[in-house]
Amino acid sequence: MRELFHRKLERTSIGFAIAIIAAASVGGIVEIAPLFTIDETVETVDDMRLYTPLELAGRDIYVREGCYACHSQMIRTLRDEVERYGPYSLAVESKYDHPMLWGSKRTGPDLARVGGKYSDFWHVAHLTNPRDVVPESNMPAYRWLARNTLKMDDLGLHLAAQRAVGVPYTDEMIENASRDAFGQASPDTEFAAGVTERYGEETQVSAFDGVTTRVTEMDALVAYLQVLGRLTKAPYQNTAAPEQAPDPNN
Amino acid sequence: MDVDHDTLVSVSKSWGLFYLIAFSIGVLIYTFWPSNRKRFDKAKKNILRDEDDKPWK
């Protein structure tokens, strides 16, 4: 008898646990499930580029240093934001972003369209010590980025992992990842041509930190910052944007 | 995929609403079910009974 009573109690606590899950899962399912088909509602954009290995490495550094804690990458559909930062962000622009870096706080300005707004030299000086360029800034100095050589030997693995989660990198891209990373930061070498060949003519090949003898983390981060907002021109075509896309060649 | 986005959204919304209403009714019935009243009263008073150190098992 006591045994039976006991089992009933056990059943109620399990049943209770199931009720909690049932109550709590609905909201998530209703809001998240339709997003699996959201691609259908987003206009297909033909000119959407992929991050080059160097840009992806820069993005990983952006993540590593927690830049997203102070900088958003999501321009909202509000007039002042569009006038301050450029055309509002479209869903398609972050469709290859694993993870997304929309951010939630602007201690510093939004970076969704910072690519091309400043020179490579400005970025390097700013990252080395922000207060040299903007005296009032409270951004940390990132001097060690220029000191650290970029780890490039395993970039193929990074690209392969990105492909595993849905980014359409080709076998050729994965195979050449390390070479392309080196080539993008070394314009005068034989490796530079392969980068534009694989990732498009718009890709910026440059000695980002001004030093061509080695590729540093500074090169990668600046390459990433310079491509922000420039993977596609769609935002400038689909909206009443007050600005033109920055020219990639300046 | 066979289901298109709009269908999924509308199913999701209507089903969500149905679930919300059904769930609320269920909870209200449970809370105000007359025979539960005594259990609840007992439960809220029982925690104040001071018998530390003497668990059942």
Place this chain on the structure above:
Amino acid sequence: MVKQLTSGERQFAAVILVVLAVLGIAMAAAGRADPLGVHGLIVLLYSGALLYVVLSSFYEREPDLSLRTRYYDDPIKVGIALTMAWAVFGMFIGVWVAAQLAWPNLAFDAAWSSFGRLRPAHTTGVIFGFGGNALIATSFHVVQRTSRARLAGQISPWFVLFGFNLFCILAVTGYFMGLTQSKEYAEPEWYADLWLVVVWVVYFILYIRTLARRREPHIYVANWYYLAFILVVAMLHIVNNIAVPVSLGHAKSYTVWAGVQDAMVQWWYGHNAVAFFLTAGFLAMLYYYLPIRAGRPIFSYRLSILSFWGITFFYMWAGSHHLHYTALPHWVQNLGMTFSIMLLVPSWASAGNALLTLNGAWHKVRDDATLRFIMVAVIFYGLSTFEGSFMAIRPVNSLSHYTDWTVGHVHAGALGWVAMITFGSLYTLVPTLWKRERMYSAMLVEVHFWLALAGTLIYVFAMWNSGIIQGLMWRTYTQEDTLAYSFLDSLVAMYPYYIARAFGGLLFLLGAIVASYNIWMTVRYSPEALTDRAPAGPDQGPLPENVTAPAE
């Protein structure tokens, strides 16, 4: 703590720790040139230290099994010590990181101490380290007392406690090395996430088995909240953290979610981490420790049931209010807004229920700083849930989002509600647990109360001001219809508030240090010792020996 185990249990504990140590060695070997290797070493050291504790008492006399009819309180005691250690650590990092916003050179030009790496160390330290340990410790206490049953396991409570702290240590040391998934409040990498799943499954089984042993026919409502906390956090954690590691030798991974989907999943997780980690579990504390401390049953039990299901159901929909005016579909934004406003009903029902419980005991609130902690926590809970619903309204959000207002709102909840209810619960729990009549010093509880309240108010007012000013400056136009202020203008306007905020945080940190001292003294000095002021001998120290504090 090992003395309470039979020899079979000691062997089992040793086996678990050896397996963990082997895992650590495997990680160290696989990730030689990667931060993963450092984490392997940390796992190895951690399990080695615990193994040393187990083995050093391995052949001691076996415990008297008749004592197993009592409550199992040792893990709770260690949990409280860990809670306070993490509180001081997490809040110290918080003050430091706040000071860096006013004085950026306080990072001292090192990578590990820069803002972006310290910030998750602060959030993880206080949310998971302080809050998580407090939840685990109090849940072990509440479930035993309300079920009148002993915890259903000898080793599993220790496994949950130390396993969870290993997760926290991996998380924080990872940030210092630059390991993060960048998902807010879910930054730890894939292997730490997998480990947390294991810990959490054991936690759930332990909890549900203890409930199944209960003598009371009805499960007391506090346990509902703890159970919801355990279950829903598991669900959120698993879905949000699905990721593909670069290789088994890399700490780095990429989430399977992309762009808009990732944003929705992230904030579905993020907002419900607030709901089920920082609200449900702490409401459980409220529903148990408030009646106990006030000596009165909860005002309306039925209301507590209604608000439980309301919170469990509504919160899940609200996450999308973090994404107003973004590329998220409009209907999802609207759903999030609607449910956020509806959420105010169960939230205020809980707060009202708690305040009405105090009705008739106001003289106790006046005299007893512990009860005052609980009351102020309830008031801040009511205020910040109102503020939250308000900020979820789209036009309000257009001003508040991306500004310090959000930070102020979060801290009204975190300092005013979460931390205050925790301190109130700990001051109730500590004397009971160590069989003391009262805390070592009522005066120090009073000092802590005023430090905490002043710190919270300064912090929150500073952030309200800075956030609203910031938001307004960004959208102000001149008569010529151009933007009136550059971004830099708005940043310059923030500096005074950043200094005030760091000061408010400092007061709160001092309060936590006072509390740690007070708890330590309560534990250390028995009531007899208090009368003649003779210090207790070292072997009388009531804290279990060889407790490993979290690495800091």
